[in-house]
Amino acid sequence: MSALNILLVLATGIFLAGLFGVAARRTILMQLISLEVMLAGPALAFVAAGAHHGSIEGSAMFILVLGLAAAEVALGLAIYLHMRRATGGDSDAATRLRG
């Protein structure tokens, strides 16, 4: 098994760990942290593939993933702070939101 394959498997593992967190946790803050973990997996996959093929596109895609993660964290945490007043930061309670 090549080094790229091992790194891609680890990237998948990181992504799946984050997916498990998003699905299993109920606190919105923990779900946001799990989303960060999910985004770290593809970032590793991009950089590893770029390094394997000797191209810079992997690093460039990482920069784009970073921009996405920054926007997601800012909006997600703002929504979390907003919803915590209304529902107590529990994503199950958010099903009862109205108005």
Next chain:
Amino acid sequence: MSWGVAIWAATVAFGAAILAVTRPSAVHALLLLLAALISLGVGFFAMGANFAGAIQLLIYAGAVVAVFVFVVMTVDAGDKAMAVEREMLRHAWRWPAFIVSLSVVPILFGIGGGQMGDGAPAPVRTEDLGLLLFGEWSAVTELITLLLIAGMLGVRHLGRALGPRLREREPE
């Protein structure tokens, strides 16, 4: 640096990620997320992606986690909250774990042969990266910039809406 260091760092990041999503305490999860992000940055350096590694440490492990810290400071992370979280985790993990294990199956089929890379990976030149992002890929960079501006406007809007309307709804 070499592929071995990159694999080692990615393994550490994997372990820290698993621990991060299973901790009941938000502070512990945040510290483990930080550990995962820093070890990923080490892996990036080992793979020759120096700029990506520096950005990972400065912006991801620095700025993004700092935003999380600001929010965690406003959250009740005491013993009571941890007990509630533990109680939630005790029963709720089986179905998500099953679904995640389903998505492992196609990946196991996808692992094929291939050779170990010859020696150390070649380093990425930051000048080339800048030329790519602001030359050939300038439209994508513009899109990401627009996304960040949209996020900033959204956060400002949400922050403004936290005013008197919600406060009068609270029973206290």
